[in-house]
Amino acid sequence: MDLLKNFSSFSLKKRVSTKSLVVFTRQLSTLIAAGLPLVKALRTLYDQLESGALKDIIKSLAGEVESGTKFSEALSRFPKVFPGFYINMIKAGELGGMLEGILKRLSEFLDKSQKLKDKIKSALMYPAFVMLVAVSILIMLMIFVIPTFTNMFSELGGALPLPTKILIATSDIIRNFWYLIPLIPVLIIALYKLFVRDINRRIFLDKLKLHIPVVGNLIQQLSVARFSRTLGTLLSSGVPILNALDTVRDIVGNEFIGRAVVHVRDSIKEGEGVAKPMEASKAFPMLVVKMVNIGEETGQLDKMLIQIADNFEEEVDVAVSGLTSLLEPILIVFMGLVVGFIVISMFMPLFSLARLIE
Numbered sequence: 401m402d403l404l405k406n407f408s409s410f411s412l413k414k415r416v417s418t419k420s421l422v423v424f425t426r427q428l429s430t431l432i433a434a435g436l437p438l439v440k441a442l443r444t445l446y447d448q449l450e451s452g453a454l455k456d457i458i459k460s461l462a463g464e465v466e467s468g469t470k471f472s473e474a475l476s477r478f479p480k481v482f483p484g485f486y487i488n489m490i491k492a493g494e495l496g497g498m499l500e501g502i503l504k505r506l507s508e509f510l511d512k513s514q515k516l517k518d519k520i521k522s523a524l525m526y527p528a529f530v531m532l533v534a535v536s537i538l539i540m541l542m543i544f545v546i547p548t549f550t551n552m553f554s555e556l557g558g559a560l561p562l563p564t565k566i567l568i569a570t571s572d573i574i575r576n577f578w579y580l581i582p583l584i585p586v587l588i589i590a591l592y593k594l595f596v597r598d599i600n601r602r603i604f605l606d607k608l609k610l611h612i613p614v615v616g617n618l619i620q621q622l623s624v625a626r627f628s629r630t631l632g633t634l635l636s637s638g639v640p641i642l643n644a645l646d647t648v649r650d651i652v653g654n655e656f657i658g659r660a661v662v663h664v665r666d667s668i669k670e671g672e673g674v675a676k677p678m679e680a681s682k683a684f685p686m687l688v689v690k691m692v693n694i695g696e697e698t699g700q701l702d703k704m705l706i707q708i709a710d711n712f713e714e715e716v717d718v719a720v721s722g723l724t725s726l727l728e729p730i731l732i733v734f735m736g737l738v739v740g741f742i743v744i745s746m747f748m749p750l751f752s753l754a755r756l757i758e
């Protein structure tokens with residue numbers, strides 16, 4: 401048993417991609433639907449996989465289930481691989497005797513979530529690449545081209561214009577401290593993590609993010625889509641609403657909206673519905689609140705939440721496309737201004753020299 405615990409703790413450090421988890425869940429659902437007992441289904445999947453983190457984890461799961469541990473409890477040994485909503489849905493499936501259906505829903509849920517992430521990543525990849533190339537070119541200019549002009553200006557003598565002084569000083573800093581450039585993003589991330597360590601500052605910052613032009617709307621749509629799909633999937637799988645909200649609170653991706661979910665949960669414990677505390681929190685769009693209210697009144701809250709998620713995921717897709725279309729001209733204007741500043745700064749001393757010669 402100690403060996404099994406050590407093995408589990410070692411596997412906890414390993415990473416499993418969402419795509420691998422989707423495939424595992426879908427295949428496990430198919431095998432169970434075909435009539436295989438859970439342990440045999442896990443062993444079958446273990447035999448099919450190549451060596452890796454997921455193979456080791458499946459071996460551990462099969463061993464624990466075979467020894468009498470519930471599947472949901474075995475999954476809980478690997479919280480970095482199987483999220484809270486995954487374990488809660490499996491637990492509900494075990495209680496209701498519908499593990500096959502729950503696994504199918506889980507695979508669909510994970511698949512849709514992954515596709516949304518992939519869309520956002522692929523849409524932002526091009527602007528990020530352009531920005532990286534542009535910054536690299538600017539750094540090369542500062543290191544290799546500007547010093548040539550600096551030497552020429554030194555030989556000519558005379559006072560340099562302020563823009564030229566700024567450019568030369570920037571070039572000197574980059575040439576002398578170029579090895580610190582890769583540390584800048586690391587320092588920014590470290591300072592950000594230090595700042596958000598306090599829960600109140602994190603809530604304030606996440607609330608502030610929602611008011612950023614264009615980007616704030618996208619963040620809210622993404623958080624609402626994640627909230628709605630996860631909560632709707634959990635409720636349709638038989639997970640009690642209080643347990644479902646506990647799980648949803650940790651995956652919305654925004655601390656301000658997460659705090660609103662906690663208020664909703666507390667209000668439900670006191671006998672209120674879902675829509676009123678959602679409206680009071682001011683973290684959710686009114687359209688979402690009204691649709692949730694309709695879902696409560698008709699007794700189809702889970703279906704309404706799934707519908708909200710579908711709508712908002714489509715809006716996220718449109719918003720991301722719009723954002724990338726907006727980023728391209730912004731990058732072009734930014735690069736034009738920077739290059740323009742460099743050209744003007746380099747030629748201003750030459751113009752001054754030409755006037756003196758005349």
